[in-house]
Amino acid sequence: TQLLEQSPQFLSIQEGENLTVYCNSSSVFSSLQWYRQEPGEGPVLLVTVVTGGEVKKLKRLTFQFGDARKDSSLHITAAQPGDTGLYLCAGGDNAGNMLTFGGGTRLMVKP
């Protein structure tokens, strides 16, 4: 069984601060997807990384896939109140049949 551990579970910061969310596993994933989920809604895709060592940037968000494809990080620069939400990482298995989700990081950015 593949597991993804996400940390921290909760994060409360001031506007303008930087933060990093981590997603770790002992298993290798074929891809790693980051989603954002609002209360009562479905996960909305932010980015997919598929190559070990890959780095993708989405405005102030930087996503990295570990060299061994076992871990990933999400870094937000100069966080804004609009970044408040639940961030989920999800790893794809090699057969592509399922995603394994992390437990999520609930981020609150205070103005």
Place this chain on the structure above:
Amino acid sequence: EPEVTQTPSHQVTQMGQEVILRCVPISNHLYFYWYRQILGQKVEFLVSFYNNEISEKSEIFDDQFSVERPDGSNFTLKIRSTKLEDSAMYFCASSVDSLSTQYFGPGTRLTVL
């Protein structure tokens, strides 16, 4: 932008009743999935479906669950005899192929009384 849609948004049912949750995947996608999220817990994989067959299912997906693609656009999840512990958000997802990004619908909140 194409999106996955789900109906109903909220379903309330009595324990022991059958429910059918409906999804319309993105039109050119070939792989379909169901996940569930019990309140306050992780999103959990239920089943994947391709070419009118189940590709993989989790331990959660027991004999009480079934999936079907009754026509060219809908993908359904049926729970034959609901239990209290089936109360959760159920998400449908679809992807172009097995290794591509999965796009999620807005979910159906199932409440079993």
